[in-house]
Amino acid sequence: MTPTRQTIAVTLVALATWSLSSTVLAADDAPIVNDYSNMGAEYNPSGDSQSSDKSAAENTSDSSKETDSKQAAANTGADGKPYKVECADGKCKVSEDVMVGYEKFGSHCSQCHAQNAEGSTFAPSLVQRLKGMDQGRFTAAVAGGVTRLDSTTGQYSVMPAWANNEDVMNHVQQIWAFLKARSDGELPAGRPQQMDDKS
Amino acid sequence: MKLQPAKGALRLATAAIAVSSLMGSGIVFAQNDNADSQNSDSSKQDNTSQSTDLVQLQKDPSNWTMWSGQYNGQRYSELDQINAENAGQLSPAWTFSTGVLRGHEGGPLVIGDTMYISTPFPNKVFALDLETHAIKWKYEPTQNPQVIPIMCCDTVNRGLAYGDGKIFLQQADTTLVALDQKTGKVEWKSVNGDPTKGESATNAPIVIKDKVYTGISGGEFGVRGHLTAYNVSDGKMAWRAYSTGPDDTMLIDPKKTMNAVTQKPVGADTSLKSWGGDQWKIGGGTTWGWMTYDPELDLLYYGTGNPGTWNPTQRPGDNKYSMTIFARDPDTGEAKWLYQMTPHDEWDYDGVNEKILVDQKIDGKDRKLVVHFDRNGFAYTQDRATGELLVAKKYDPAVNWASGIDMKTGRPKLVDEYSTDGKVDQNVTGICPAALGSKDQQPASYSPKTGLFYVPTNHVCMDYEPSKVDYTAGQPYVGSTVAMYPGPQDIVNPTKEFEGKRMGTFIAFDATTGEIKWSVPERFSVWSGALATAGDVVFYGTLEGYLKAIDAKTGKELYSFKTPSGIIGNVNTWKYDGKQYVGVLSGIGGWAGIGMAAGLTDPNAGLGAVGGYKDLKNYTQLGGVLTVFTLPDSVAKKAHTSEKVASK
Numbered sequence: 001m002t003p004t005r006q007t008i009a010v011t012l013v014a015l016a017t018w019s020l021s022s023t024v025l026a027a028d029d030a031p032i033v034n035d036y037s038n039m040g041a042e043y044n045p046s047g048d049s050q051s052s053d054k055s056a057a058e059n060t061s062d063s064s065k066e067t068d069s070k071q072a073a074a075n076t077g078a079d080g081k082p083y084k085v086e087c088a089d090g091k092c093k094v095s096e097d098v099m100v101g102y103e104k105f106g107s108h109c110s111q112c113h114a115q116n117a118e119g120s121t122f123a124p125s126l127v128q129r130l131k132g133m134d135q136g137r138f139t140a141a142v143a144g145g146v147t148r149l150d151s152t153t154g155q156y157s158v159m160p161a162w163a164n165n166e167d168v169m170n171h172v173q174q175i176w177a178f179l180k181a182r183s184d185g186e187l188p189a190g191r192p193q194q195m196d197d198k199s
Numbered sequence: 200m201k202l203q204p205a206k207g208a209l210r211l212a213t214a215a216i217a218v219s220s221l222m223g224s225g226i227v228f229a230q231n232d233n234a235d236s237q238n239s240d241s242s243k244q245d246n247t248s249q250s251t252d253l254v255q256l257q258k259d260p261s262n263w264t265m266w267s268g269q270y271n272g273q274r275y276s277e278l279d280q281i282n283a284e285n286a287g288q289l290s291p292a293w294t295f296s297t298g299v300l301r302g303h304e305g306g307p308l309v310i311g312d313t314m315y316i317s318t319p320f321p322n323k324v325f326a327l328d329l330e331t332h333a334i335k336w337k338y339e340p341t342q343n344p345q346v347i348p349i350m351c352c353d354t355v356n357r358g359l360a361y362g363d364g365k366i367f368l369q370q371a372d373t374t375l376v377a378l379d380q381k382t383g384k385v386e387w388k389s390v391n392g393d394p395t396k397g398e399s400a401t402n403a404p405i406v407i408k409d410k411v412y413t414g415i416s417g418g419e420f421g422v423r424g425h426l427t428a429y430n431v432s433d434g435k436m437a438w439r440a441y442s443t444g445p446d447d448t449m450l451i452d453p454k455k456t457m458n459a460v461t462q463k464p465v466g467a468d469t470s471l472k473s474w475g476g477d478q479w480k481i482g483g484g485t486t487w488g489w490m491t492y493d494p495e496l497d498l499l500y501y502g503t504g505n506p507g508t509w510n511p512t513q514r515p516g517d518n519k520y521s522m523t524i525f526a527r528d529p530d531t532g533e534a535k536w537l538y539q540m541t542p543h544d545e546w547d548y549d550g551v552n553e554k555i556l557v558d559q560k561i562d563g564k565d566r567k568l569v570v571h572f573d574r575n576g577f578a579y580t581q582d583r584a585t586g587e588l589l590v591a592k593k594y595d596p597a598v599n600w601a602s603g604i605d606m607k608t609g610r611p612k613l614v615d616e617y618s619t620d621g622k623v624d625q626n627v628t629g630i631c632p633a634a635l636g637s638k639d640q641q642p643a644s645y646s647p648k649t650g651l652f653y654v655p656t657n658h659v660c661m662d663y664e665p666s667k668v669d670y671t672a673g674q675p676y677v678g679s680t681v682a683m684y685p686g687p688q689d690i691v692n693p694t695k696e697f698e699g700k701r702m703g704t705f706i707a708f709d710a711t712t713g714e715i716k717w718s719v720p721e722r723f724s725v726w727s728g729a730l731a732t733a734g735d736v737v738f739y740g741t742l743e744g745y746l747k748a749i750d751a752k753t754g755k756e757l758y759s760f761k762t763p764s765g766i767i768g769n770v771n772t773w774k775y776d777g778k779q780y781v782g783v784l785s786g787i788g789g790w791a792g793i794g795m796a797a798g799l800t801d802p803n804a805g806l807g808a809v810g811g812y813k814d815l816k817n818y819t820q821l822g823g824v825l826t827v828f829t830l831p832d833s834v835a836k837k838a839h840t841s842e843k844v845a846s847k
Contacts, residue, residue, distance in 0.1 A: 106680030
């Protein structure tokens, strides 16, 4: 099966699932919806909280670094690979985009796909899944998520959609670079070190 | 984790299309919450529902009526047919597959001749006939699968509650359901939260008098935690107490609610003052742990989880009342006393672990105590009427983020090197314990016969790199990269030799002195709830899938059986037709399964090297199965039992 076909299949299943479940509300089954108002605070954080958040963390965000790393990402290796990895004596140094990818993967994806992207009881190994996957399909899966009903187990497998998450979407190239290096077998598991020069 | 199984949040799909229309209400109900009533054989005498008084019912050791057997959280049984002499002759009596993969936490309830079990998402409930082992009824809700990824670290469900002829299920999508005990028919449903905002649920509810209590998950999604009481009769909300915010929303009386350490009233709006701006609105303090109750003092005990993001720099202040033990009046919800274990958390040391109620002597005086083994690696012994802090000691020698607890202020004495505050984008290494804690949800047990606690623990350390994160409703609000690996190899009084690197220890602990008596080394975290019995046998399960029975006095292994999958469930016991049974759910998963299934990297072996221990996946695969153990009839008959004759 080609990757493209698989994507289509996945999408169809996902859509089917949605439309199925949208018919599901039976009126006679209406749950009690309690009145949670008048509890002093909005259920949902107000815009203020975000701004106060921001001010609290203002000095910690380093926007210049982000710009740097975007540029670094554009600098793919001469061999067309999206990463640079140099290993010697069991230590590997990586280009900045791979390093950023490692960190972003660690903060957004590793809780399901595991620290080293080798998968868990909850989500597949991306080291395996990326073999033969092109970047277009990768980006589409990350942005749109995957909802799949596994017909042999009767159970859902759900990968969340990240389209609304700026920190992921702004670094999807770097995450790709990191995962590709892992999947190609060029970067072993563990925390890499960044190369000194940003060439 | 908050990677904890399910403190999750929702990822609204993107193309918000289909999803948003679907999840708009945050609630999707099943079309056929069908309770298939199969062979409900009414000829069989149902000796249960006569007693509506749970306080009485829970004392009958033939039953296992709530998550810990009894309200006190001891997970101790008076049954002693299985004892240290004959436990070696245990063998499996019957098994049952739940048909669900994923992590099976919690354990079976037994009331009279029926067992009740629940599964991870989709949260099926089965009532099993103990005589025929047939399914009396089953209930399977239809829930929107988009709740799955907000339960970031697996779709666990920690089990059911029973009261007033009803079985209570806390579904993943936050719906609390009351089912008729006899038929499985839905009596009512009540919606406790909104998955589109990252709210989900994993906890077992508990019933006290005329109310049923439940919590909320979503600590990794900026959820504002709360404990909520619903009427058993009709599912209407009776009260809700938030973990953060203005006093009235937290049911704190600034003049009456006591600060356990100072033994003075807490004063006005102590939570609000401990946060920058409006941050308390996304302040965390979720309530996904176990609850206990003291009928004499009439107090309900539980703890709250991590504050907002995992990046402490972003939320200055003590972040009250995350990481806090609360004692509340179950009728009104009013907080009687509270104590914050980890102010301004920097490591994800949720304070939700079970609060075990025991009566022991301290300095020669009889005390009513509440003991808990916190995620942060300290075991706290407090007076349960007042909260007074009596003992606070490490229960794993590896704990290094704090050198101790200052008994005057109740605050941890922090070690700078392991602080993650003010270190945005810096990788802080070698912190023990890891975010998993020295113990996570896996409940400990206590034997009044030995006076010891039996505690399943993790022995895992971590590197923690905080990063800035913005809050978006329904998106993860974590802001940290964590790498975990086995802890150092020091161990107190090991019961046996252990080769290689261990990630778990099963310990016997004296909470009156804070001493570890002995330690059973385990290859992986011990993520299963323990059981202690009057037969001086202690039971627990391992991630590889072994159900183990050990001697309560020495820790010596008496019996071990490899069940079909890794065990993260709790071992429970009951008596039926004259015989004592022990049952446990297998089914690898949970945070432990996620964190470890793929193997942890060893930081000391050089980049990328994987330590010399085998991956968990080499030992076990997914699959939910209940295994029930008992003694051969001949052995059971010979066993001298001193049990008070149960009502059975």
